[in-house]
Amino acid sequence: MTSALDTHLGYWLRYVSNHVSQAFARRLEARGVTVAEWVLLRQLLDNDAAPSRLAGQIGLTRGAVTRLADRLIAKQLVARRASETDKRAQVLSLTAAGRDLVPALAAAADANDAAFFGHLPPAERAALETALKDLVRHHGLRAVPID
Template identity: 30%
Template sequence: MIARVGWQLAELLTRAEHEVSQRLAAALDAEGLTLNQWRVLSHLADGAGHTMSDIADHAMLPPATLTRVIDRLVEVNLIYRRGDIGDRRRVLVYLSTRGRNLHRTLASTLEREEEALTAALGDQEKELLAELLERLTARGR
């Protein structure tokens, strides 16, 4: 029975992730962005410079894929790379002014999409779902 419950959980999580990703991807597509590009922009929105390995961890992307995503975002002037002043061997990635403006616009759009996705849930259920998912993912760390 446990194996069946585990499979059901994996199935439900996969379906939920697919539905959320599809909705967000549709909203991002209007701006010519992919979900992977959004994850990078979102991570850089804190204003700090981030290393490629830090971004890869946050965006859940393998290095080769991340390099292509970063190259594309640099190409369209949404982010830029700079050498780390404290360690010349490292390169840090930052959000450009254009990227910051786009992030601000898209963040509110994606927030509305998230609200639409969770409209059937009450505030307490949304909080509970977020808490349970956080606890579930924290176990793997």
């Protein structure tokens, strides 16, 4: 007998993940950014960084980071400058507008989490988070989810 779709844990993970991700994407779209752009903006909040370093941190190619940066530069949320230590290298940083926007985007992420997971008792939410983090560690997952 062939198992039904809904007998697979992966089915339920994807089902919830799709809805959580799509709702978050809509929240960010209302602010004029994509999920991938949000990830890059959030990384830059803590430190200015070279595209190659960002690529390693979020699991994208350097080219993908450059394309994201180009879009954010066009939106005047990110600036690119030559590295002070290596004039051949570039460094990305948030503009004032980008620095002002990131907390609002983080609040949208918090609201999205609350909308989907806020009804769970704290112990269940903690257990779910622990189980998911354990799966990430066990399988050596590295790339930050951006889509």
